[in-house]
Amino acid sequence: MIATSFLEISAKAYRQNIRYIRSEIGPKPTISAVVKGNAYGHGIAEMVHIAEGAGVRHFSTFSSDEAWLVKKHSNKNAEIMILGMLYHEELEALIQSEISFYVFDFERLEKTVEVSKKIGKAAKIHIELETGFHRTGFEWEDRERLVEMLQAAKDHVILEGLCTHYAGAESVSNFVRVKNQISAYYDFKNYLSEHYLFFNRYHTACSAATLIFPETIMDMVRIGIAGYGFWPTKETYFAKLKDLENANKNPLKRLITWKSTVMSLKKVAMGQFIGYGNSYMALQDMRLAIVPVGYGHGYSRLLSNSGQVLIGGQFCQVVGTVTMNAIAVDISKVKGVKAGDEVVMIGKQGKKEITVASFSESTQQVNYEMLTRLPKDIPRKIIS
Numbered sequence: 435m436i437a438t439s440f441l442e443i444s445a446k447a448y449r450q451n452i453r454y455i456r457s458e459i460g461p462k463p464t465i466s467a468v469v470k471g472n473a474y475g476h477g478i479a480e481m482v483h484i485a486e487g488a489g490v491r492h493f494s495t496f497s498s499d500e501a502w503l504v505k506k507h508s509n510k511n512a513e514i515m516i517l518g519m520l521y522h523e524e525l526e527a528l529i530q531s532e533i534s535f536y537v538f539d540f541e542r543l544e545k546t547v548e549v550s551k552k553i554g555k556a557a558k559i560h561i562e563l564e565t566g567f568h569r570t571g572f573e574w575e576d577r578e579r580l581v582e583m584l585q586a587a588k589d590h591v592i593l594e595g596l597c598t599h600y601a602g603a604e605s606v607s608n609f610v611r612v613k614n615q616i617s618a619y620y621d622f623k624n625y626l627s628e629h630y631l632f633f634n635r636y637h638t639a640c641s642a643a644t645l646i647f648p649e650t651i652m653d654m655v656r657i658g659i660a661g662y663g664f665w666p667t668k669e670t671y672f673a674k675l676k677d678l679e680n681a682n683k684n685p686l687k688r689l690i691t692w693k694s695t696v697m698s699l700k701k702v703a704m705g706q707f708i709g710y711g712n713s714y715m716a717l718q719d720m721r722l723a724i725v726p727v728g729y730g731h732g733y734s735r736l737l738s739n740s741g742q743v744l745i746g747g748q749f750c751q752v753v754g755t756v757t758m759n760a761i762a763v764d765i766s767k768v769k770g771v772k773a774g775d776e777v778v779m780i781g782k783q784g785k786k787e788i789t790v791a792s793f794s795e796s797t798q799q800v801n802y803e804m805l806t807r808l809p810k811d812i813p814r815k816i817i818s
């Protein structure tokens with residue numbers, strides 16, 4: 435199959451990002467590479483390979499299907515942790531495979547203990563605490579029952595982790611909320627310690643927390659977006675900027691490049707409408723390139739009349755609406771464009787660059803969303 439567009443994923447950029455994160459956290463903490471959402475659109479198979487090449491031996495997924503994919507593609511017997519969804523029917527297989535998972539309510543805890551008793555193998559669990567994110571996690575009010583159950587289940591569970599997730603670590607203005615979460619976490623941790631419940635790893639930090647709230651780092655950090663080379667928000671970058679050496683003001687490097695080719699060329703006379711409806715009228719004679727990517731390929735419809743691509747080293751604007759499989763772009767100012775020429779939707783061409791951030795700002799999508807919308811079936815190629 436020849437696809438209409440391609441993704442290149444830079445292993446070198448990833449190594450550099452991991453080096454930077456390592457320099458921030460010091461030698462001890464484990465880095466867990468978060469590969470949910472098809473590795474933020476980069477591809478789980480590709481990212482497991484790249485991350486293992488960069489020395490990563492721990493992966494986090496949202497769901498069990500992703501965990502099985504990591505297991506399939508790992509050559510280094512990586513540790514795998516499920517942060518979210520699994521079905522009770524899968525517990526047996528997960529426990530047998532020593533895949534660890536979050537336990538955030540009594541029902542999952544009961545089922546886990548039941549299955550590990552039945553198969554005679556202890557389950558590796560991470561107890562998730564509710565500290566203010568208000569999605570999943572044990573509440574402070576649950577503590578007595580939790581202690582009782584964990585003590586009773588001592589032979590059936592391995593207390594692999596004690597964890598929580600911050601609501602808004604990506605903004606310094608949430609300082610108070612994050613501080614409150616940190617102290618709620620420690621209250622809970624101390625309570626559990628007083629009851630002789632100790633965990634192999636204490637872990638709370640995502641990328642933003644790791645970068646701007648270093649007190650959240652502990653035994654392990656769960657790194658998603660920063661590993662892929664993006665600052666969680668502009669604010670995290672600005673908060674960090676003063677600490678960065680002048681020679682290296684941007685230590686996080688984008689891994690992904692998204693390319694296609696010119697499918698055909700078209701001339702449009704002044705006064706003609708381009709594409710469906712009448713959203714764009716040519717105000718002068720124009721030359722267009724038709725590019726075979728559309729919203730069906732993750733190129734948002736919100737980029738109609740506003741998105742840009744690179745052709746011949748120049749920015750070219752999308753004209754008319756983005757359709758399911760194609761866009762028209764204005765190449766009136768670019769000389770010598772032919773069918774088959776390279777088109778860059780994200781990445782560099784010559785001296786110019788389209789970053790995911792500039793792409794997503796115009797669509798009101800954050801980096802995270804734009805990346806994860808890239809379909810699984812676009813071919814991904816690792817560039818060393």
Ligand SMILES: *Cc1c(COP(=O)(O)O)cnc(C)c1O
Pocket residue numbers: 468470517599639640641642656657658659660666
């Ligand atoms: C997604 C996720 C992360 C990673 O977040 P980034 O901001 O991408 O680093 C960490 N922890 C949990 C629980 C998550 O769901």
